[in-house]
Amino acid sequence: MANGTSTARADKAKVVDEVKGLFDKATSVVFLGFKGMDVITVTDLRSKFRKAGVEYKVVKNKLVEQALKGTPLEGKLGKVLAGETAVAFSFEDPSTAAKVVRDFRKEGDKQEKLEVKAAVLDNAVMAGGDVEKQLASMPGKDELRAMLLATLQAPAQNLVAQLQAPLQNLVYVLEARRKQLEESSGG
Structure with missing residues (x-):
């Protein structure tokens, strides 16, 4: 049992390190809720993100919190990290993930279930409603x-x-x- 626990801890530490690295490289990060979306719709979203050069990950909230320890974002995401959370990392153009989300949500009822929880741009947290209005409309x-x-x-x-x-x-x-x-x- 002890060996299984240490393996699980090592796996979690690996995920935390990976997420921390993604936050370090990203120009912006969008937090999404995908509750009520079917697998086909989520797969379509993943494909759109991949085509746009956006890294999309579903990560446990606690692991995201651990990845942000010691950073300017530590403790700033509070309610954002509740429930099912997916994270979309943009690396070159800060508005890319937000534009993909905005366009995706316009496609139909299934896509509208995608919830924009918040975004991070330059270590500042942007409310979910502002992501589509402001970040997605940036050139x-x-x-x-x-x-x-x-x-x-x-x-x-x-x-x-x-x-x-x-x-x-x-x-x-x-x-x-x-x-x-x-x-x-x-x-």
Whole structure:
């Protein structure tokens, strides 16, 4: 019996270390309740997370609490870690997991059973209702890159427009003069 207990403790310690490592690497973490969801629906959710590069784990609440000991999140998750809890870790784009959850919940009645309990972003806990409203609506990494590129290109585009303006004005003046000469010679 003692050997079985030590094996179980070693397994739990391994899970705690793994979860702690995921928290350390993650840019954001979303806590989910999946009560009332069938296996097929949860499997579909897992697939969507995998495609988006999000790590999805169902972990016992006590093990999550142990993984967060000694971190800024220790003791901050209180009621979030009650009942069945799944954890979705985003590693590159903080909004990825929240966007997957938002889109998934829109798919139907079975998917609406997925409960967003809370999220963690920069060691701050965000209420479940704010996850879909705020975190999921944040621009993604690719959107931010496109915005930055547009911002960087704007001065160059403005410079080209400014350089072309005098030439365009000269063309307009010459065209007006040409029309004036045609009218005076024709009439």
